[in-house]
Every structure is written in structure tokens, then in C-alpha cells.
Amino acid sequence: MKLHDWLRPPRHILALFVVVAIVSASALGWLSWLLLDQDKAVERQRQRDRLEQAADRAASKMQSALAELDRLQSHDADSAPPGVIVVTTGNQALLVRPEGSLLQSLRVFILMFSPYTR
Secondary structure (H helix, E strand, O other): OOOHHHHHOHHHHHHHHHHHHHHHHHHHHHHHHHHHHHHHHHHHHHHHHHHHHHHHHHHHHHHHHHHHHHHHHHOOHHHHHOOOOEEOOOOOOEEEOOOOOHHHHHHHHHHHHOOOOO
């Protein structure tokens, strides 16, 4: 055998190395793709959690505001906070406090949502 034949690398080892490199690169690419999908799913879950927390805070604030209005209504209707109109019904009567505020509020509402004012 010649010296040149001894120094030449065997072809099957080179082919095996290429196959192992391709399989390893493919596995790495597939795992990277799975990691990106998982990251997107986690981000969607976090966004859903933030939205749910914001909704819980809003519901809590509305509940406390309604409880405060209920407390004020049960004590004294004249001590309502600014911007709150207290309407009570009785024997064929409608009592509005503060006086004239309901009519003004209806005018503003009609002007805001009337199709003829646009």
C-alpha cells in the first residue's frame, strides 16, 4: 500500500460526521421553534392575567363606589357627591336632588346622542 492511501481519511467516517451534524442542527432548530412557541404562549397568558387583574380592580372600585352611594342614600340624599343626581319615587311623585339637575342632565344627554346634532 502506498503512503498516500494511508493518509487519506475514510469516507464513511466523514459521511457519518455530516449526518450527525445535520441531525444535531435540525434538532436544535426544532427545539428553538418549540421555545419560541412556548414563549408566545406564556406572553399571551401574562397578557390575559393583566387584563383579568385590571377587570378585577375596576369591578372592585365600582363596587366600592356603589356601596358608598348606597351608604349616602340611606343616610341623607342631600349629601351626595358632586355630579350625582338622587332620584326618589313616592306617592305619584318624583323627587330629584339637587333641584333642576335632572333636566339639565337630560338636555346634555339629548344633545350628545341626538342624530340631528351631528
